Amino acid sequence: MSARDDVFDRIRTAVAEVAHRAKFVRMVDAEIAPHAAMLTAAGIPALVYDTAHHARGSVADTVAFQLTLDTVNFGSGYFPHVRKRPGMSGYFTVASSLKERWERNGPLSGAELRAINTGDCAVLFGQEGNTGPAQELMALFAQALNDLGGWLGSRYDDDPLGPIDDAGRSASRLVELVSEMPFFRDISTYEGAEVPLYKRAQILITDLAIAFDSQGPGSFRDLDRLTIFADNLVPHVLRVDGLLAYDPDLLARIDRGELIPAGSPEEIEIRAVAVHAVERIAAELCASGLPVTARALDYLLWNRGLGEEYKTLPRHRTRTVFY
Numbered sequence: 001m002s003a004r005d006d007v008f009d010r011i012r013t014a015v016a017e018v019a020h021r022a023k024f025v026r027m028v029d030a031e032i033a034p035h036a037a038m039l040t041a042a043g044i045p046a047l048v049y050d051t052a053h054h055a056r057g058s059v060a061d062t063v064a065f066q067l068t069l070d071t072v073n074f075g076s077g078y079f080p081h082v083r084k085r086p087g088m089s090g091y092f093t094v095a096s097s098l099k100e101r102w103e104r105n106g107p108l109s110g111a112e113l114r115a116i117n118t119g120d121c122a123v124l125f126g127q128e129g130n131t132g133p134a135q136e137l138m139a140l141f142a143q144a145l146n147d148l149g150g151w152l153g154s155r156y157d158d159d160p161l162g163p164i165d166d167a168g169r170s171a172s173r174l175v176e177l178v179s180e181m182p183f184f185r186d187i188s189t190y191e192g193a194e195v196p197l198y199k200r201a202q203i204l205i206t207d208l209a210i211a212f213d214s215q216g217p218g219s220f221r222d223l224d225r226l227t228i229f230a231d232n233l234v235p236h237v238l239r240v241d242g243l244l245a246y247d248p249d250l251l252a253r254i255d256r257g258e259l260i261p262a263g264s265p266e267e268i269e270i271r272a273v274a275v276h277a278v279e280r281i282a283a284e285l286c287a288s289g290l291p292v293t294a295r296a297l298d299y300l301l302w303n304r305g306l307g308e309e310y311k312t313l314p315r316h317r318t319r320t321v322f323y
Helices: 007-021 029-039 059-071 090-105 110-115 118-124 133-156 162-167 171-178 199-211 234-240 248-255 265-287 294-304
Strands: 025-027 187-190 193-196 244-246
Touching: 007 171, 007 187, 007 193, 007 265, 025 265, 029 265, 029 294, 059 090, 059 133, 059 199, 090 118, 110 133, 118 133, 133 162, 162 171, 171 199, 187 265, 234 244, 234 265, 234 294, 244 248, 244 265, 265 294
Parallel strands: none
Antiparallel strands: 025 244, 187 193
């Protein structure tokens, strides 16, 4: 498979087509250049491993942590109902809970992953007694972890380094491998065409690259081919900043807190047009002499979204296993 015939190329081709056909979300072309300049005015920050919320141990234990975390790195549509740790978002609540488990008892073994159930996840992630949508999310977490245990056990004899070795420093190959698990297979259908986005599979790769400073298990020869990690925060930032414009009806539904159904044209457009918009930003910056990757821009945009200006405005909520 050539560099121009890989999963990342398929993503870029698909999102460009969605952006071309989109009815509910459009790019504001005039904002691309000024937004690109504003976003990078302070420079491109180095991506640093966050040891406050993420475990670090032996090579195998750190890889196991990232594999496990990114297996349950979803649930933003459920997070308004999740009991969060003081001062933490849903994501950081999940990551910190898992980190403490690693530090207390070491990694979840293959047998533990295969046996874990909804109640175990409720205890692990601090959701005991939190009924309703939070328990639905814990059931999905259990299923995702069961899938991980089954996949690691049948394919790699429970060795977390097995998939890394199998991928052979190819990020594209690792995306394909982990997407053998259904909850990583982030592909939607839009007007009869497949739209692959692979948000969590791509995050796994960048998390490994950050954790190992692009060495060892974090070394991928095609790392810079990653797109942004299409979720519900980066599109929200782009919309608030004026780079994306939503259909007024769609925006009113989001403002009312209505769930946007997974796989609906609106939801696919929000994610896909955001990916394409950041590709346009990256192209603008590269043309101006500032080489930048989509994953670096994702880091900038995601952290920008933690600001109060963005947190006080509703973003779209979708109950899905993909983000």
